[in-house]
Amino acid sequence: MNTEFASLLHRSGCLPLYRAEQVREMDRRAIEERGIPGCELMSRAGAALFAVLRECWPEARRVGVLCGAGNNGGDGWVVARLAQAAGLEVTVVSLLEPERLQGEAARAARDAVGAGVRWQPFTGGLPEADVRVDALLGTGLARPVAGPWAEAIGLLNVSGRPVIAVDVPSGVDADTGAIRGAAVRAEVTVSFIGRKFGLYTGAGSECGGERRFDDLGVPSEVSAGLVPHGWLAVPGLVTRWLPRRHRNAHKGDFGHVLVVGGQPGMAGAARLASAAALRTGAGLVSLATHPVHAAIAAAERPELMARGVADAEALAPLLARAGVIALGPGLGQGDWGRPLFEAGLDSGLPLVVDADGLNLLAGAPRRCDRWVLTPHPGEAARLLDRPVAEVQADRHAAVRDLAVRYGGVAVLKGAGTLVSDGETVAVVGRGNPGMGSGGMGDLLTGVIAALRAQGLTATEAALLGAWVHAEAGDRAAAEGGERGLLASDLLPWLRRLVNP
Incomplete structure (x- = not known):
């Protein structure tokens, strides 16, 4: 190997x-x-x-x-x-x-x-x-x-x-x-x-x-x-990588995810990522969002510790208590989101970077071995400075190039999601067209962050997270059809799949 x-x-x-x-x-x-x-x-x-x-x-x-x-x-x-x-x-x-x-x-x-x-x-x-x-x-x-x-x-x-x-x-x-x-x-x-x-x-x-x-x-x-040119993920990864919990375990044993995102008018993405992290088994989930959204987020999901943060200084106490950061859902690229993005990168914590976090990264490229990047083909094209068609023409090369250029682990979303550490490529042979709707990527961010918080390595969390997310989409589609499938429809399935 x-x-x-x-x-x-x-x-x-x-x-x-x-x-x-x-x-x-x-x-x-x-x-x-x-x-x-x-x-x-x-x-x-x-x-x-x-x-x-x-x-x-x-x-x-x-x-x-x-x-x-x-x-x-x-x-x-x-x-x-x-x-x-x-x-x-x-x-x-x-x-x-x-x-x-x-x-x-x-x-x-x-x-x-x-x-x-x-x-x-x-x-x-x-x-x-x-x-x-x-x-x-x-x-x-x-x-x-x-x-x-x-x-x-x-x-x-x-x-x-x-x-x-x-x-x-x-x-x-x-x-x-x-x-x-x-x-x-x-x-x-x-x-x-x-x-x-x-x-x-x-x-x-x-x-x-x-x-x-x-x-x-x-x-x-x-x-x-x-x-092998690649590896196909199998259902048995869930039982191999998520063992039965000890009877005397407590919430501190299962990690603390901090979701950072939700600029004004973009509250939903960060809330979906937070809900996914909770349903995937993180012991604690905090949401750092714009102050205008904090109250409604806390009311909607009482288990979520939602905090309004106006700037990077207000984010610092939350970073000090977190174990993993999900950075980017609904973050925006403006005066509110950019300083929070930089603070997250400077925290020294493991990261899952998505959405506006990826767009900010494309504008100012850097390497980091602590993160999992989760672009869709359009975001991957911006990160690699090449056309989307070129990314899709050789997805294997694209996902490897992402991990080589930026470090850490790359997850290239789409039909046949790929995961790479820069050398080896794994394929998630699950998922369906119904998952082409808003919020699905935000769920994946939360799933991977929760698995990382529970002690999985970056590669394990990325691959298992992508598999569980795609399989949840297939189960939800089988239940009610692909058209009209909502990201929130996957939440009950996430919980079932991480409890085989």
């Missing part, structure tokens, strides 16, 4: 994620060093995908398979042969004539055609099907998709029929999750041998749909010496 964080993730049962090149190396080792024939691996891949297809769509009678070149297309031909043998009506649409295929893919196509599978060249249309298999492009995507390939992808996406993708949806960069020109939006993706990082963040997490994995019976030893 290349860092202490990576070792922690490995010991905690997190799942390794790889780049496409690394998985190809694992495939080579399986064939050349473990003696598993390439045709056998292709047969296993096709069988694994067909089994998932039957599981997900047991009533399907017509299967349409779109095949391209290379092993991805070969897997598709195997699926077609198996579907034919199962008595289904199968049609292969191939973007490359079967006789032009090479290696194992050519053999798979010959076997399928020999078994009676019908095929036709792609001429701008797709035959009727109950479910379609995307076997167009695999992990070796070298340039943006264009021409007939892009046309076929577009037809798949508007066909109104479910799509199951082989290994990675065509057009998705397996390393970054970015869309290369055009990409299939699959209901299910079955990935093989090694999990691809790009399926779990950015557009890849959307295009992949439900992600399944099959190691095809390849021994895990084929990954020896390959440093």
Whole structure:
């Protein structure tokens, strides 16, 4: 393992994620060093995908398979042969004539055609099907998709029929999750041998749909010496990192979070962060907010110690009693917020910095190893002085760059939230579009601060906090739907999730 964080993730049962090149190396080792024939691996891949297809769509009678070149297309031909043998009506649409295929893919196509599978060249249309298999492009995507390939992808996406993708949806960069020109939006993706990082963040997490994995019976030893490109967080982190509390514990054992924010007209953000810190288990939570908001905050949440602070001098006594600072929700960047921001940075305490705290930091960059930074892509773009599109095109690189440039731990929010210490990157494979509403980031700030206050390290608090926050969003959405999901809807779920 290349860092202490990576070792922690490995010991905690997190799942390794790889780049496409690394998985190809694992495939080579399986064939050349473990003696598993390439045709056998292709047969296993096709069988694994067909089994998932039957599981997900047991009533399907017509299967349409779109095949391209290379092993991805070969897997598709195997699926077609198996579907034919199962008595289904199968049609292969191939973007490359079967006789032009090479290696194992050519053999798979010959076997399928020999078994009676019908095929036709792609001429701008797709035959009727109950479910379609995307076997167009695999992990070796070298340039943006264009021409007939892009046309076929577009037809798949508007066909109104479910799509199951082989290994990675065509057009998705397996390393970054970015869309290369055009990409299939699959209901299910079955990935093989090694999990691809790009399926779990950015557009890849959307295009992949439900992600399944099959190691095809390849021994895990084929990954020896390959440093994972990232790690996928697992639910077991909660029980590993949040042990049962001792019966004789008291509030002082669980830390004191100080939330600093809430300029005039922006009271809600700091109050949400404070509520999240309370529901995540901090022993004490104080709120330093503008005097105009203090009374209503205290009345709304009696457990919260709300104090009106007019300036940095008034903040000093609160800093002296706090253990962790959540700095930035609703803070503003003006004459009230800026001095409080500087006082928080000068306190020497662990920090979770969000919202206006990040905007102030972007205006006056500095390094600190005591903080967790929690930007969304727009804030990350300002911190890194690059376009948002560039951040989203390679979220892995962006989150690492944030931690390297600013120190501490960076959390890049969005689809497939990422956490990095500057070397190792972890992925939170939870969350949903309903969480794209005001106040969600403020909750995350409070969650991470509360976990930090309870004794977790910065990396542990950041990753577990992001996972709990995203899972709470999924539970709340399952209960009432994604549209209209409010940040406050997550609060009851936060409490349940930190009490497994």
